[in-house]
Amino acid sequence: MLDVAIIGGGPAALSAAIYCGRAGLKTEVFEKNSFGGELSRISNISNYPGFTGRGSTLAQHFRKQAEEAGVKISYGECQEITPPVYDEKHSSAQLASLDSTFTIQIDGEPVSARTVLIATGSQPRSLGFEITPPVSYCALCDSDFARDKHVAVIGGANSAVQEALYLAPIVKDLDLITHSTLKADQVLRSKLSNHPNITVRENIEPVRELLDQYDYVFVFIGSHPATSFLRSLDPSICDQKGYLLTGEQARPLDPNRNKSFVFRISFEDYNPTPHATSLPGLFAAGDVRAGCPKQVVCAAGDGAAAAIEIIHLLQN
């Protein structure tokens, strides 16, 4: 039986793995595609202190360190997680000593673990069609490529406006294009007028012919957290968009919702730590966790913080 099963193989997962391994916990990482996650696809990483260059190189360092810490690294897709069944009321302090474990399905095979860390990331929603100019889904990462250029930012919610405000001092001019009206908060919208090089174009469909007129296109039309494999759990574990809620954001679960899961721990007895979900023993870190800034350094820090909580839970 594992002490910790880590689902995903990106910066959050591998960083957590290093901590868990060094703490002597029996830890295994399960990654369905390529180790490094989004990091391995970044050609020239920005904003990571102490490292510049290919993301895949940094990802290899993460993986090597995790393996050196004694962590088993495996390929495999997590398809489902079944939480422990508690027969009587337990306080959260007793959880670590319980024999009950999580059962996770990896490529159809069951794996038992005392705790599980979900670090499966999220994918930005794409435009869905090809265009001539370069397309980016990360202003922080790619703003340098758009310096002094004629730029389009697609989207009308907070993230699009935030990123447009970030890009405005860098680019020559910027059209903020949304197919409806701007949905961003008033506070953010009011800041747009501080930047004379931003033009808001509402109720415009961002079609190929239009976008081909720009030098660089940034797309912020939402993202999908990779949490569909948690569908058998109570949906209250995630927010409306599917991001995992942890710490103070975590909500009580419905004890009657799933027959295989008898949740007898009263929520009042359970104070989830910042990376713990509503389900005791289940943690989340990185882009998949609601509120985690989508940057490599944040995901790695989030993984480390989650691991420290897991270590405390299992060792105390």
Ligand SMILES: Cc1cc2nc3c(=O)[nH]c(=O)nc-3n(C[C@H](O)[C@H](O)[C@H](O)COP(=O)(O)OP(=O)(O)OC[C@H]3O[C@@H](n4cnc5c(N)ncnc54)[C@H](O)[C@@H]3O)c2cc1C
């Ligand atoms: C185009 C682009 C450029 C970026 N550039 C930068 C940059 O320059 N600097 C920066 O700081 N940030 C950048 N980012 C953001 C950064 O990549 C992410 O914030 C970071 O990788 C998140 O790490 P994570 O570990 O939370 O998730 P991810 O990196 O997304 O890793 C999650 C992993 O989980 C795996 N997984 C998903 N579901 C399952 C499952 N069911 N079973 C097993 N495995 C699963 C996935 O295959 C993936 O490998 C960029 C993002 C994009 C999209």
